[in-house]
Amino acid sequence: MNKREVPYKIFLTENEMPKAWYNVCADIKCDPLLNPATHEPAKQEELEAVFSSECARQELNRRDDYIEIPAAVRDFYKMYRPSPLVRAYCLEKYLDTPAKIYYKFEGNNTSGSHKLNSAIAQAYYAKEQGLKGLTTETGAGQWGTALAMACGYFGLDLTVYMVRCSYEQKPQRKTLMTTYGANVIASPSETTEAGRRILAASPDYRSGSLGTAISEAVEAAVTSGGERRYSLGSVLNQVVLHQSVIGIESKRAMEKYDEYPDIIIGCAGGGSNLGGLMSEFMRDRLKGKAKPYFIAVEPMSCPSLTKGVFAYDFCDTGKVTPLAKMYTLGSGFVPAPTHAGGLRYHGMSPVISRLYHDGYIDEARAVSQTDVFDAAVRFARVEGILPAPESSHAIKVAIDEALKCKETGKRKTILFGLTGTGYFDLYAYERFLQGSMTDALPTNEALERSESDVPVV
Numbered sequence: 247m248n249k250r251e252v253p254y255k256i257f258l259t260e261n262e263m264p265k266a267w268y269n270v271c272a273d274i275k276c277d278p279l280l281n282p283a284t285h286e287p288a289k290q291e292e293l294e295a296v297f298s299s300e301c302a303r304q305e306l307n308r309r310d311d312y313i314e315i316p317a318a319v320r321d322f323y324k325m326y327r328p329s330p331l332v333r334a335y336c337l338e339k340y341l342d343t344p345a346k347i348y349y350k351f352e353g354n355n356t357s358g359s360h361k362l363n364s365a366i367a368q369a370y371y372a373k374e375q376g377l378k379g380l381t382t383e384t385g386a387g388q389w390g391t392a393l394a395m396a397c398g399y400f401g402l403d404l405t406v407y408m409v410r411c412s413y414e415q416k417p418q419r420k421t422l423m424t425t426y427g428a429n430v431i432a433s434p435s436e437t438t439e440a441g442r443r444i445l446a447a448s449p450d451y452r453s454g455s456l457g458t459a460i461s462e463a464v465e466a467a468v469t470s471g472g473e474r475r476y477s478l479g480s481v482l483n484q485v486v487l488h489q490s491v492i493g494i495e496s497k498r499a500m501e502k503y504d505e506y507p508d509i510i511i512g513c514a515g516g517g518s519n520l521g522g523l524m525s526e527f528m529r530d531r532l533k534g535k536a537k538p539y540f541i542a543v544e545p546m547s548c549p550s551l552t553k554g555v556f557a558y559d560f561c562d563t564g565k566v567t568p569l570a571k572m573y574t575l576g577s578g579f580v581p582a583p584t585h586a587g588g589l590r591y592h593g594m595s596p597v598i599s600r601l602y603h604d605g606y607i608d609e610a611r612a613v614s615q616t617d618v619f620d621a622a623v624r625f626a627r628v629e630g631i632l633p634a635p636e637s638s639h640a641i642k643v644a645i646d647e648a649l650k651c652k653e654t655g656k657r658k659t660i661l662f663g664l665t666g667t668g669y670f671d672l673y674a675y676e677r678f679l680q681g682s683m684t685d686a687l688p689t690n691e692a693l694e695r696s697e698s699d700v701p702v703v
Contacts, residue, residue, distance in 0.1 A: 480516025489522025
């Protein structure tokens with residue numbers, strides 16, 4: 247043990263909260279977004295037709311390694327931040343491992359996840375610009391809930407296009423978003439040209455996808471006469487920037503007890519949680535100060551890093567967004583309606599993709615849905631928190647790595663991100679506990695077909 251006994255939960259004070267976000271794009275080659283018509287780098291004025299002006303600036307910022315967090319955003323953060331860093335003593339004992347396991351718990355707010363870190367920032371910038379409201383999409387519902395909370399706080403209108411399979415599996419999520427004033431629409435819908443076009447081409451296509459919901463939300467924003475802008479909860483540089491508070495707080499908490507992770511594990515769908523968790527530790531690696539081992543964990547049902555191609559692709563199914571350089575399965579890829587609704591995006595964050603392509607993220611690992619829920623149940627029974635299915639991907643691999651330490655006798659320090667709680671996912675837990683959950687994996691033929699539609703740039 248270290249000089250001081252590590253408590254079960256490590257808390258920072260409000261004065262120790264970050265006052266600036268870390269911008270990894272200042273320290274790496276960050277591929278530009280491209281105008282889909284010209285294939286030229288997207289300009290700020292072009293992005294401002296979709297995003298708020300400040301978010302557009304942050305999206306293109308390759309200069310400032312730290313960007314100040316507005317005072318109003320920091321004040322909101324105080325409602326639920328700093329979030330605790332937990333030493334998982336109970337899990338260590340259960341696994342009988344010499345490994346030291348830590349997790350950063352981001353579920354201690356009503357939205358139930360880390361998504362609120364970026365939602366409040368994006369809503370603040372929209373309010374400062376004088377916009378009437380925002381539009382967005384949501385998969386599992388965590389992002390939609392977070393943005394509904396943020397827009398409700400600042401008095402902004404919000405329209406949420408929710409992936410239909412999640413909309414039907416999690417009706418309480420819709421109720422919660424509506425409580426905060428949001429208008430929630432199941433996607434694909436008949437309310438947008440993109441939705442009508444997608445339904446006309448595939449009348450039986452009802453489960454939806456994040457790519458489709460993005461198309462509808464972007465269309466609703468750009469046809470609002472300038473009153474609204476679009477807001478995204480993952481993937482984009484600006485979102486990874488806002489989520490860096492997770493990693494900054496984690497590092498500061500570990501430093502209090504002279505700890506530093508050997509392995510950092512995060513679930514990866516769009517990349518916001520992983521990018522945020524590893525932010526300050528990745529900066530150490532980029533600066534040559536340390537070399538932690540980074541693992542990105544994704545579902546086998548949507549394996550963008552492990553089976554995708556690294557190329558420019560559309561961020562949405564309707565092909566109206568800028569092109570992003572990322573690991574992608576093709577913008578037309580439609581994953582099975584899995585229960586980890588937040589990890590169903592066809593592409594990976596350009597930042598995460600570049601770091602993985604260049605070898606700074608050491609490994610991408612795809613895991614099955616049933617194995618994920620098995621790990622979630624084991625974790626819940628010993629650590630007392632019911633984890634979100636998304637978070638449980640990281641839990642699964644953290645358990646695997648801890649058991650490797652048991653085999654080798656090495657006492658490695660493991661840090662993973664517990665992105666949120668799973669109380670809106672009880673239907674999925676029930677399916678697992680009843681033995682009726684299955685692993686729906688895409689075929690090689692399906693992947694080849696969707697990836698063949700990636701544009702040539």
